[in-house]
Amino acid sequence: MRIDALDKSGLRSPLQRFLKLILRDKAGLFGVILFGFIIVVAVLAPYVAPHDPVQQNLRISRQPPAWHEDGSWEHPLGTDNLGRDMLSRIIYGSRVSLTVGFLGVVIASSIGLLLGMVAGYVGGRTDNIIMGVANLFLAIPYLLLVVVVAAVLGRSLLNVILIFGFTNAPLFVRITRGEVLRIRKSGYVESAIGLGASQARILFDHILPNLIGPLLTVATFEMSGMIFYEAGLGFLGLSVPPGIPSWGNMLAAGRQYIQFSPWIAAFPGLAIVCTSLSMNLLGDWLRDLLDPKIRRSAS
Amino acid sequence: MTDTGNAAAFVRVRGLKQHFPITRGVIFSRKIGAVRAVDDISFDIPQGETLGLVGESGCGKSTTGRSVLRLYRPTAGSVTIGDLEISALSERQLRAERPKMQMIFQDSYSSLNPRHSVAKIVAEPLIIQGHNNAAQVRERVQQLLELVGLEPEHMKRYPHEFSGGQRQRIGIARALALNPQFVVCDEPISALDVSIQAQVVNLLVRLQRELGLTYLFIAHDLSMVRHISHRIAVMYLGKIMELARYDELFQNPMHPYTQSLMSAVPIPEPEVEKSRSRILLKGDVPSPANPPSGCVFSTRCPFATERCQREVPQPRQLRPGHTVACHNVDDPAVAEDIRLSGHKIVSSLQDAASSGPDRVFASALPGGAS
Amino acid sequence: MNPILEVRDLHVHFDTVDGTVHAVNGVSLDLFAGETLGVVGESGSGKSVSMMSLLRLIPQPPGRIVSGSARFRPASGDLDLLSLGKREMAAIRGNRIGFIFQDPMSSLNPLLTIGDQIRESIEQHTSKRDAQARRRAIQLLDQVGIPDPEARYRNYPHQFSGGMRQRVMIAIAIACDPDIVIADEPTTALDVTVQAQIVDLMNRLSADLGIAVIWISHDLGVVAGIAHHLLVMYGGTVVEYGAVDQLYAHPRHPYTIGLLGALPKLHVNEDELVNISGTPPSLFSPPQQCPFEPRCPWAFETCLNSQPPLFDISPDTGSRHASACWYDLDRDKPRASGQPVAEWDKEDATL
Secondary structure, eight states, X not given: OOOXXXXXXXXXXXXXXXXXXXXXXXXXXXXXXXXXXHHHHHHTHHHHOSSOTTOOOGGGTTOOOTTSTTOOTTSTTOBOTTOOBXXXXXXXXXXXXXXXXXXXXXXXXXXXXXXXXXXXHHOHHHHHHHHHHHHHHHHSOHHHHHHHHHHHXXXXXXXXXXXXXXXXXXXXXXXXXXXXXXHHTSHHHHHHHHTTXXXXXXXXXXXXHHHHHHHHHHHXXXXXXXXXXXXXXXXXXXXXXXXXXXXXXXHHHHHTTTTTOTHHXXXXXXXXXXXXXXXXXXHHHHHHHHOHHHHHSOO | OOOOSOSSEEEEEEEEEEEEEEEXXXXXXXXXXXXXXXXXXXXXXXXXXXXXXXXXXXSSHHXXXXXXXXXXXXXXXXXXXXXXXXXXXXXXXXXXXXXXXXXXXXXXXXXXXXXXXXXXXXXXXHHHTTOOOHHHHHHHHHHHHHHTTOOGGGXXXXXXXXXXXXXXXXXXXXXXXXXXXXXXXXXXXXXXXXXXXXXXXXXXXXXXXXXTOEEEEEESOHHHHHHHOSEEEEEETTEEEXXXXXXXXXHOOOSHHHHHHHHHSOOSOHHHHHHOOOOOOOSOOOOTTSOOSXXXXXXXXXXXXXXXXXXXXXXXXXXXXXXXXXXXXXXXXXXXXXXXXXXXHHHXXXXXXXXXXXXXXXXXXXXXXX | OOOSEEEEEEEEEEEETTEEXXXXXEEEEEEOTXXXXXXXXXXXXXXXXXXXXXXXXXXXXXXXEEEEEEEEOOTTOOEEGGGOOHHHHHHHBTTTEEEEOSOHHHHSOTTSOHHHHHHHHHHHHSSOOHHHHHHHHHHHHHHTTOSSHHHHTTOOGGGSOHHHHHHHHHHHHTTTOOSEEEEESTTTTSOHHHHHHHHHHHHHHHHHHTOEEEEEESOHHHHHTTOSEEEEEETTEEEEEEEHHHHHHSOOSHHHHHHHHHSXXXXXXXXXXXXXXXXXXXXXXOOXXXXXXXXXXXXXXXXXXXOOOOEEOOOTTSOOEEEOOSEETTTTEXXXXXXXXXXXXXXXXXX
């Protein structure tokens, strides 16, 4: 007895399908392109920035953007209170933001993945203890932690990254644990046990690959959050030292000139908004793309 | 339970209990009760035969299948497959013995890893048990796919590209990869469409004949269980109510629960459906966390007496190879009523045997008579 | 007698990333007042989609009602369900046409009491308020066989078992004395003993209240005991229609014959079940041939070239019977030209 081969008539080709899938969510596509652009700019900062971001020139301080009657195309987005080129500073600032977001998420998700898998897979008392600690961590206000660390260890990029990494880990622990519990009950894990598979095989061949999708989505949203909060800390003077161009620092510096030279604060603000927005759109897009159920229906 | 139906049992289950604790509290949790999913059941399956395990949702039939394979660690009781006592093995020994016993799952979608190709899924048992020669594994996978009626070109595809029936075939190929002797089929067809159900059941029957497999076939569909099984056990709330050969059970259903189940199965004959004798049970199945005292069926049984609420009925062999767990089947007060009700249900089913569609599907096939 | 519901040539498509799914391809049916019509088919046959699109209960998009008409003739008038506005449809849905779904838990609000949910439906569509609506709700609970309705009125859905919840759904469906109730696999999620209770209840209610019921099911057994007429669907089309006694005894479409043979019998020993080899058709391309042709033992060239209309094969006894098959199973040869086509399809031709 044989059954027919898969009936493919009338079906779109894989390439058509992929294009349709991508083009379906226009906002998501916009997010992907915007985010890609920001990354390229950050990586190529020394080549695309028109000026040295820390080069001061008090003669041209607070020069308005180019389209203003007092502006010039030499400094398209104008200059800040010390005459530094705004565009160059924003380009270099993106490096700080993306570094914090990326490394913060890497640390948080690594811790989360490890502890979440242990909690979900081992279960019992181990699970209770890990989840208890994770909840305890969630209860600590991160701002307080930042202030204390900044006061004791000084302001540094590394400290900010570590704090974000650790304070966000509990979220990843939770999500990983939930997914592990779900996957562990699935038929294919049960079947693997029934086939005599080792624990390692079940964890790395069945559970881990199925965790990537949901974690990637959460990581995108969290990264956006971290970039946002880093700027907030910078604004409060708790992030990187003032010498390094970061969007938060720029925002703080522009605050006192907001009435007469609004661009000094406005452009870094706009950069923060754009980055956050692009990542949130990207996250939505990824979630839809990685969920086979949504992928099938809805045009 | 004494089930002396067959001396040469290949699978032997004795006093199997599977209780799941209900706990409360977080770090220092304590047990506050237990769900008695399977509560003291015993049965034998001779080699090459099928035992059908039938019952409604929550009766513990799927749990029984998993406990027998020791996917759960049984609370009590023993399971012997061949001359191996499964319930006494260490985890390590168990892993080595796994190839002998396999399972086919109900939900073919969740039982196949969505990120693995068909080739990888069917090869997994071979890899796990240490077959490392890629060419040999590939050849075996091809052979298995052919055995279950799939094409070799399906190997590179992923589960979501297949229909439910095709996915179930992939699951069967995986289960058969290590040449098991005993297979638990956990509702393998209940998620499939009728025309596909028949394909899969025919495949399972053919494989049993060709490979000499022993099946524990779990289902809620009495007519399908009757079709595939040599003997049938009817479960209700963790206990076996009645166990007999399939023809005996359908000629002579003794337990009131079996009778009501039989009378509730819809029959595709409008005349029979409109006129047949039914036992309409009241209410739903009680929770296994808080089963009724005495006979678990007493709350819904139309023949229940005061004794049923007090005393747990033990399974007794009342006819050759036919055991029943009911006080009343030979109690002079109600036995006659129970017998009569069974008789009415059976005779209305036999009426249906005389009618039926005037055309059959195979009649136009080459060689078939019209 | 005019049917209370007259569906003609309904086409429904779904737009997915894989392409357009031709889910319903020209479904026509008649439903008479007070009768129960069984709609049987496998998953993907279009049975639920076609019935739910009548009430516009399919998600749009991706669903799209491409063409067709659905004349509904309650005592108060004669209207086309498919051309109603949103508000007019809302006034009909749950009022003149009730519905029951497969999964009662997801159709009941877990935060409201059972009583409030029945009362809400009554107050939305009738002039009954407060105490009066409450009395009606309790009466309905009693009518669908829920013991101690006064007390159960104040219970929440989670305090009910699956079978009891389905009874509540039935109570809501009949709350406004509808002309039609559409039941979409109402017993599929239930155990057989509970299913028997629900079938029994629906039989009683439809007879007592004179409600026409469309009972969608995949199970030829269940509908045998409840339906007067049966509509068998395959690949988004109607393949056979007829009075149940006629259809079960003399099935005249190969698919129906195969389906009846694929069911194991409770009382006969069979070596092997009828094997309808192959799988249902892909619905991504518009149908150009008989959808069952690849799996049909009787198929011949005509089946490959054009889609068969519903041929009228009603016997002299007066009961209705129609089959969409190019092969005449009564005479065992291809159908002669000029055979009468069922009225539904004729009407399409003149449209």
